Amino acid sequence: ATLQDHTRTHETPSQKISMSLELYPEIILDKDLSPDAFGSETDDACKAIKEACEGWGTNEKKLIEVLGSKDAEERYKISLRFPELNDGKSLKDLMKSENSGDFGLATQYLALPLDEAEAAMLKRAVKGLGANKGMIYPIVCGRTNNEIDILKKTYFRVYTQDLGRTLDSELGGDFEKLIFTCLQGAEEEYDPDYHTEEKAKEDVEAIYNAGQGKWGTDEQGLFKVLCASPAEHLKKVNMLYADKYGYTLMKVLEKEMGGDLQKGSLFMLGMKTKPSETIAKLIKSACAGFGTDELLLTCTLIRYQKVLKDAEVAHVDLFGKTICDRIQSETGGSYRDVLLAIAGTAGLS
Numbered sequence: 001a002t003l004q005d006h007t008r009t010h011e012t013p014s015q016k017i018s019m020s021l022e023l024y025p026e027i028i029l030d031k032d033l034s035p036d037a038f039g040s041e042t043d044d045a046c047k048a049i050k051e052a053c054e055g056w057g058t059n060e061k062k063l064i065e066v067l068g069s070k071d072a073e074e075r076y077k078i079s080l081r082f083p084e085l086n087d088g089k090s091l092k093d094l095m096k097s098e099n100s101g102d103f104g105l106a107t108q109y110l111a112l113p114l115d116e117a118e119a120a121m122l123k124r125a126v127k128g129l130g131a132n133k134g135m136i137y138p139i140v141c142g143r144t145n146n147e148i149d150i151l152k153k154t155y156f157r158v159y160t161q162d163l164g165r166t167l168d169s170e171l172g173g174d175f176e177k178l179i180f181t182c183l184q185g186a187e188e189e190y191d192p193d194y195h196t197e198e199k200a201k202e203d204v205e206a207i208y209n210a211g212q213g214k215w216g217t218d219e220q221g222l223f224k225v226l227c228a229s230p231a232e233h234l235k236k237v238n239m240l241y242a243d244k245y246g247y248t249l250m251k252v253l254e255k256e257m258g259g260d261l262q263k264g265s266l267f268m269l270g271m272k273t274k275p276s277e278t279i280a281k282l283i284k285s286a287c288a289g290f291g292t293d294e295l296l297l298t299c300t301l302i303r304y305q306k307v308l309k310d311a312e313v314a315h316v317d318l319f320g321k322t323i324c325d326r327i328q329s330e331t332g333g334s335y336r337d338v339l340l341a342i343a344g345t346a347g348l349s
Contacts, residue, residue, distance in 0.1 A: 020144045020187060020231060021275045023306055024114055025073035029146065042077045045070065046085050049078070049094075058098045060334040067110045068341025072305060076113040102294040103335040109302050110338075115147075115154040121299050122167075123159060131170040134296060137264035138282055139303070140167075141182045142271025148185035174219040175261045181223040182268060188228050195233040203229065204241045211256045212245060219261070222253075226265075231272040238273065279304050280315035283323060292330045301327075301342050308346035324348050 022029065045066050052062035070078065082091040091111040099107050109117040118139050125135035143151070155163040164183050171179060188195075203225050210221035226249075229237060238249045247255070253265045270278030279300070286297035301323075304311060308323065315323050327339045 020142065020272060021307065022144055022147060023303055024147055024150065025071070025076060025306070027073050027076050028113060028115055028150065031150075038077050038081045042074070042081050043085065045074070045078050046082045046091075049082070049091065050086060053094060053098045060099070060103070061337075063099075063107065064334065064338045064341050067107060068338050069345055070110075071345055072114045075110060079111055079113055079116075082111075101335065102298065102331075103333070103338060105295070106298045106302070106335065106338050106342075109298065110342075114303070115150050116158060117302060118151055119155040119158050119163075121303075122155065122163065124295070126166060126170045131167075132295075133171070133175060133260040133264070134285075134293070135299065136167065136171075136179060137175075137260070137267055138296075138300065140179050141264055141268035142275075142278075143182070143185075145185035145187055148183060152183070173261075174257075175264060177220050178223050178261060178264050178268070181220070181227045184227070186228055188230055188233075190230040190232045195230065195236075197236070200233060200236040200240050203233075203237045204244060207237070207241060207249070207252065208245060211252050212247070219257070222256075223265070226269060226272075229272075234269070234272050274314075275307070276310045276314040277318065279307065279311040280318055280323075283311070283315065283326065284319060287326055287330045294331070294335070297327075297330070298339070301339055305342055305346045308343060308348055312348050322348065 048066045049063065052059040052066065067075070067078075079091050082094075083089055086094075092108050095104065095107040095111045098104075109120065112120060121135060122139055125132040125139075139151075140148070152163045155161065155166075159166075164180065167179055167183070168176065206225050207222060210218040210225070226234070234249075241252070242248050249269055250266060253262060253269060257265055267278060267282070270281070282300050283297070286293045286300060301308070312323050315321070315326075319326075324340060324343055327336060327343065331339060
């Protein structure tokens with residue numbers, strides 16, 4: 001599979017253009033909230049999970065075998081079916097009561113449909129003193145309009161809070177502008193009659209005037225162009241910008257911004273233009289420096305499970321080691337085993 005397989009497309013008679021990367025399984029995208037038939041394999045998985053949690057202590061090995069071996073669509077079905085078979089008790093609540101630490105959190109996220117898992121990740125990112133910006137921008141930036149819309153609705157359904165207002169109250173400055181712009185879900189669909197060479201040249205000037213050509217950066221102006229531009233158009237803009245001004249768009253963002261704002265902006269641009277590399281770098285960043293950022297590592301592997309095989313190629317090219325090698329060296333115990341199972345289900349070894 002390639003990233004092309006995980007994108008919706010806009011087709012013209014002469015070409016097929018990929019849009020932004022989709023992470024949610026079809027069952028969520030199609031808003032199929034009550035599948036008619038779960039199938040015996042879903043019931044079997046629910047039964048095996050329940051058995052793994054019975055008695056004195058959880059059978060973590062058995063739990064990993066069941067939950068870790070399922071993709072996002074299968075986990076979606078399990079999460080809906082489990083309470084029907086267990087007197088209304090949710091799978092997430094069971095995981096929370098049975099498991100703890102990094103392993104426990106991983107099982108809680110695996111127990112939820114992916115959109116609800118992302119909502120829970122964002123809720124955790126704004127918990128306590130100061131928001132965890134390194135958790136927020138990978139979830140919000142570089143998403144399809146449809147998935148941003150689903151995520152906002154899911155957050156409100158689960159927490160009865162508006163995601164935009166929640167993040168607005170926790171963030172400030174230009175980083176807040178970046179997140180707010182991405183939350184609008186205003187990426188244009190690629191149209192060769194509109195996204196012409198002329199339009200690309202106009203956007204080159206708009207970006208230059210907002211950044212390099214201005215005393216002080218107009219971040220809002222920059223974000224507006226970058227967020228609205230579909231990937232195919234942005235690649236053209238990048239090429240023309242480099243030809244005229246001697247810098248790629250990545251270099252412009254590196255020069256004009258710093259800190260979390262720079263990381264978030266580069267991530268958003270990367271997810272549109274080089275998604276595999278961008279995901280590989282995110283996995284590496286979770287393991288960089290002193291100690292591993294287990295929360296970021298867990299969330300990244302679960303969220304990008306659908307496209308991990310593509311990210312693996314980029315990860316080996318960039319860092320000379322597999323994602324599983326990194327998991328083996330950075331984590332341990334049942335936590336390591338569940339991450340390896342997630343990766344294994346994505347086709348990694």
